[in-house]
Amino acid sequence: MIKIEKNDINLRNTITCGQIFRYTINNELYTIILDDRVVELHEDDRYIYVTSNNESNIKEKIMEYLDLNRNYELINKELIEIDPSLKEVIKCSRGFKIINQYPFETMISYIISANNSVRNIQKSVNLISEKYGKKIEYNNNTYYLFPTINELKEVTIEELNSFKLGFRSKYIYEFVNLFTEELIEYVRLLNTEDAIKYLMTYKGIGLKVASCIMLFAYKRLDVFPIDTWVKKYMIDNYNLSNVKDIEKYTKEKYGKYSGLVIQYFFNSKRNKQN
DNA sequence: CGCCAGGTGCGAA
């Protein structure tokens, strides 16, 4: 077990707010599948306590994954200076961090997320992992890693249908057949706008999904994953209803942190709703 | 039943 200074992170919100789909909660104990290992996390006022079936480099991995190296306090301060009306929203999202997830898993997961419910997304991603991912036994439980591209390469449309992907089966099938490891680094080298354009050349990846990939796998805080929740928020608070107007407004106002602000809006709308 | 869930691709104008 290792412990990490918590700083201001809100572990629950960060894990459960819909950025990632493969986690479980048991009595304040969070279990996540992080790339090649199973990780258990719990927190007190000061520390996050981490155990894993593989604890090598675990601190660095968690710091990176939970974006703990970034000074959110400073960013939030900057944002409030730009727009004092953000104060309440930021307070409400205090401790929320942008997850940094492995790109292949993020790409597949978010193609699945299109017009889909969180419950269904979780189910499909877990079914894929149970069928193709590496099995890990840990603390008397069985877990499955998200499959690598090689483990998923031979998948058929019929099998994908059995994972309840519906009309997304053909998108995943095509994507898996076109995907190479080089794609990950290729996207990393592009600026955000070009990366989104490139990702959108794949079937099943539209503006929203491409934005989520750039935010949650490449830490590009200047993207706008505008979904129904954000739309609702923007209609209620800014009387903006179409994506283009929302994008223009947030981009001009919040610049390189517009994606983060969008997430704050998303949190605030969703938290109040639930 | 009908509607919708953290959208996207497609064809028609």
Next chain:
DNA sequence: TTCGCACCTGGC
């Protein structure tokens, strides 16, 4: 370029 619509699935 923009616009409307169908779409797998599951839950209410």
